[in-house]
Amino acid sequence: MTEHRPFRVAQHDEFPILDVGPYLAGEESALEDLATRVRDAFERVGFMMWVNHDLDWDVIDNAFAGSQQFHDLPREEKLKLEVNEHQLGFVPMGTSLNKGHSVDGTAGLKPNAMENLTYHGERAPDDPKVLSGERFRGLNQWPDAAAAPGFRESQVAYHTMMSDLGYRILPVIARALEMPADYFDDYFKDPSIVVRMVKYPAVGEMRDDQFGSASHTDAGFITMLPQSNQPGLQIKTDAGEWLDHPPMDRGVIVNSGNMLKRWSNDRFRASPHRVTASVGKDRYSLAFFFNPDLDDVIVPVESCCTAANPCKYEPLRYGDFYADYIARAYSHKKAGAQAA
Numbered sequence: 183m184t185e186h187r188p189f190r191v192a193q194h195d196e197f198p199i200l201d202v203g204p205y206l207a208g209e210e211s212a213l214e215d216l217a218t219r220v221r222d223a224f225e226r227v228g229f230m231m232w233v234n235h236d237l238d239w240d241v242i243d244n245a246f247a248g249s250q251q252f253h254d255l256p257r258e259e260k261l262k263l264e265v266n267e268h269q270l271g272f273v274p275m276g277t278s279l280n281k282g283h284s285v286d287g288t289a290g291l292k293p294n295a296m297e298n299l300t301y302h303g304e305r306a307p308d309d310p311k312v313l314s315g316e317r318f319r320g321l322n323q324w325p326d327a328a329a330a331p332g333f334r335e336s337q338v339a340y341h342t343m344m345s346d347l348g349y350r351i352l353p354v355i356a357r358a359l360e361m362p363a364d365y366f367d368d369y370f371k372d373p374s375i376v377v378r379m380v381k382y383p384a385v386g387e388m389r390d391d392q393f394g395s396a397s398h399t400d401a402g403f404i405t406m407l408p409q410s411n412q413p414g415l416q417i418k419t420d421a422g423e424w425l426d427h428p429p430m431d432r433g434v435i436v437n438s439g440n441m442l443k444r445w446s447n448d449r450f451r452a453s454p455h456r457v458t459a460s461v462g463k464d465r466y467s468l469a470f471f472f473n474p475d476l477d478d479v480i481v482p483v484e485s486c487c488t489a490a491n492p493c494k495y496e497p498l499r500y501g502d503f504y505a506d507y508i509a510r511a512y513s514h515k516k517a518g519a520q521a522a
């Protein structure tokens with residue numbers, strides 16, 4: 183039975199649905215066409231749904247199954263992987279608050295009703311950036327293969343496939359900003375891609391002071407969210423209404439984060455969103471945050487800096503921006519410090 187939700191579902195103009203198939207298939211003029219529609223979506227809404235992508239959904243189903251397998255492990259097993267200074271590992275229930283990122287009074291009232299495992303792209307133990315101990319560049323924390331057979335592989339396959347999609351979409355975002363198609367290539371040589379593999383455990387009833395993830399904006403470049411097993415994600419309109427996203431089987435929700443907003447000199451939005459607490463049934467999500475290299479210095483693109491709209495931002499290293507974001511994010515409990 184589908185849960186009754188007392189919210190309006192966003193209409194097409196409030197949450198654009200974009201067919202990315204022609205572009206991914208390499209059709210002529212599809213790049214410019216998609217870039218125009220992505221520009222409109224990021225300028226007006228900050229969110230969109232991609233359909234007709236060429237993702238292998240078995241990989242996504244497997245990653246969701248792996249997530250359930252992980253979250254079903256005994257708590258002691260998960261706590262062995264408790265989140266570290268690199269923001270890698272297990273964030274237990276009740277330890278994350280979207281404090282400091284509230285877009286209304288709802289953030290920070292109660293901790294988010296969720297737990298998650300956060301992981302990055304795999305690094306080799308002898309990677310110089312791992313050996314130097316540099317923050318946010320540690321090794322992933324995985325459970326023992328004996329405790330969760332096949333789990334790690336399911337997540338690495340997901341990370342790899344989604345990263346590939348992210349790379350292929352970079353020219354579209356560059357053209358959406360009216361920059362050369364290869365503009366972003368140099369910035370994604372060693373990207374800081376983060377997956378937050380979340381379980382929102384079912385709660386008994388919907389409350390207005392308890393969320394799966396309270397209102398926030400995302401930190402980075404773009405976020406991709408393959409459709410979850412349950413509704414829950416909402417966006418806030420300029421008029422202040424919270425809307426459910428349109429349901430779309432095998433669709434991928436994509437939104438722009440604060441770093442892309444800054445890069446575009448505020449031409450693109452970083453829109454407020456939240457996840458309602460899950461009623462009756464656990465909800466799983468595989469939030470994929472596609473971000474530039476921590477060492478990249480971000481300067482608003484010249485196409486978005488004009489006499490009428492002068493450049494608002496100084497150059498800023500992405501890693502410094504990210505560390506600051508994390509410091510302001512949750513952190514009523516250090517172990518749970520976790521950026522949205």
Ligand SMILES: O=C(O)CCC(=O)C(=O)O
Nearest residue numbers: 378407415457467469522
């Ligand atoms: O679970 C979702 O659908 C969205 C989660 C989210 O907004 C986030 O992790 O930043």
Ligand SMILES: [Fe+2]
Nearest residue numbers: 399400455522
């Ligand atoms: Fe988010």
